[in-house]
Structure formats: structure tokens, C-alpha cells
């Protein structure tokens with residue numbers, strides 16, 4: 001396990017940041033932490049990266065206790081909304097961070113060249129950061145985080161400010177890092193992105209883990225059924241809710257989640273036997289977004 005947490009908890013005064021977080025993350029994978037605003041994602045990452053002291057509980061990173069210096073040397077971190085000194089060139093910024101990371105002087109130039117290549121900025125390092133696009137700024141941030149050649153990389157919302165092309169570029173870099181054996185801990189609220197690249201996912205809600213597992217494990221649990229129904233009435237609605245959960249309506253279009261595919265004929269029966277007209281019924285495996293909405297739907301978080 002590259003990360004193992006045991007009832008990790010952070011309380012801010014009378015506000016809960018995270019509560020009893022138990023996670024086990026294997027190395028060489030992309031782990032996605034999902035949650036609505038205020039759910040506790042940043043609090044958890046800050047505790048794991050040593051920026052916040054837990055109120056209680058424990059954690060191990062790279063088989064060392066939280067805060068261990070040897071382990072911290074092998075961890076990279078790209079915070080959310082970072083802003084670097086925009087008057088520096090990309091190269092100057094990387095040199096500064098290489099010094100902060102105490103990369104040996106003789107190795108700095110080759111290390112900087114390497115990370116520039118990894119993030120696709122080779123040849124752009126003499127430009128000032130203020131002339132970089134947002135996507136390039138995000139990639140130079142990633143390059144900084146990669147300077148210590150970390151085994152474990154924390155990325156806090158690395159693509160949220162980017163356009164679709166920029167997002168794809170960052171995604172490709174993250175996947176290439178995983179392919180080289182790195183472990184990536186990705187904080188995100190972009191569900192489709194997490195579904196695309198993450199091996200394991202945890203969903204955090206009001207400071208607690210509401211679901212976790214591989215994307216396949218989480219999604220194979222339920223089936224999403226879309227129906228076009230006219231003549232909808234209360235009896236049909238009641239019966240649909242006995243069979244499935246999370247009934248949603250948009251005009252004549254109804255969606256419901258089922259635990260088992262074998263319940264689909266019962267849905268059709270409930271509509272027809274109670275006087276409704278079924279014009280369409282299509283089943284698909286739930287997306288991470290469906291699961292997220294279902295788990296988080298009683299919105300009562302912070303902001």
C-alpha cells in the first residue's frame with residue numbers, strides 16, 4: 001500500500017473537515033477522490049501532504065508515518081489554484097523549485113530537461129510564465145511537482161480551470177505517469193474525467209467516505225433505466241420507487257436506478273398495468289455521475 005489511512009479525522013473548531021477516513025491505495029494506479037464543494041477533499045489532501053495536522057487517526061505514506069521526511073522526499077504536490085511568479089521564465093521557475101527540493105546541483109539541468117519533456121514544454125522554457133496559456137501554466141505546475149521524481153503525486157483539481165483541449169493534455173500526462181509506475185492521487189469534481197482515467201475512486205460526502213472501489217466495482221452495482229411514459233400517475237410513481245431508486249423526471253422522460261437488470265420487466269409492468277403508456281425503455285450501466293448524484297443528492301454540504 002502506498003497510502004493507508006486509519007480513521008483520519010480533522011475538526012476545525014466545531015466544523016468537521018474529514019471524519020474517520022479509512023483508505024488503502026495500491027501503488028501504480030490513479031486514485032480519484034470525488035466529492036461536492038466542502039466535502040473534505042482538500043482537507044484530506046492537506047493532511048496527507050503534511051500541510052495540516054490531523055485531529056485524530058493515523059496514516060502511512062510509502063510505508064512511513066505521516067510527516068516522515070524520507071517519504072516526503074518522494075511525494076510531489078500540485079495544489080489547486082497555484083500562482084507562480086509570472087515574471088520568471090519557465091526555466092527560472094523550475095530552477096528555483098529544484099533548489100527548494102534540494103535536487104543535486106549537478107543533476108538539476110538534466111532533471112529540468114526531463115520534466116519539461118514529460119509535460120510537453122520542451123523549447124518553451126525561456127518564455128516568461130505570464131505569456132503561458134492556462135494549460136501551459138498548469139503543465140509547468142505539474143513539472144514543478146515532478147522535479148523530485150516522486151513515487152506519489154497529489155494533484156488537487158489539476159484540470160478544473162482548463163478548456164477541453166488543455167484537460168486532455170493534462171489527462172494524457174497523468175496517464176503516462178501511471179504507465180511509468182507512479183501513483184497519482186487526483187482530487188477532482190470532474191466526474192467524466194475521473195471515470196476516464198482513474199483505476200480506483202472514493203466519493204467523499206460531508207467528510208466521510210460514502211463509496212469506494214474500482215470504477216468497475218462501483219458502476220456494475222446499478223443499472224440506469226430511461227423511460228418515456230405518458231399517462232403517468234401517482235400509483236405508477238409509487239411502484240417505480242418500490243422497484244428502483246432516485247426517480248427523476250424531465251417532462252415525459254423518467255430515469256430510475258435499479259440494483260439488478262432482472263428488475264427491468266417489473267418496471268415495464270408497473271407502468272402498463274397501472275394505465276401508463278410506455279413509448280421507450282432503455283437500460284444502460286450507470287455512469288459515475290449517476291452514482292455521484294444518487295449518493296450526494298441530499299445536498300446539505302457547506303457552501
Ligand SMILES: Nc1ncnc2c1ncn2[C@@H]1O[C@H](COP(=O)(O)OP(=O)(O)OP(=O)(O)O)[C@@H](O)[C@H]1O
Nearest residue numbers: 012015016017035036037038039040041042043302
Ligand atoms: N481552515 C478552515 N477553517 C474552518 N473550516 C474549514 C477550513 N477549511 C475547510 N473547512 C471546512 O471543512 C469542510 C471541508 O472543506 P474542504 O475545503 O476540505 O472541502 P473540499 O471538498 O476540498 O471543497 P472544495 O471542492 O470546495 O474545494 C467544509 O465544511 C469547510 O467549510
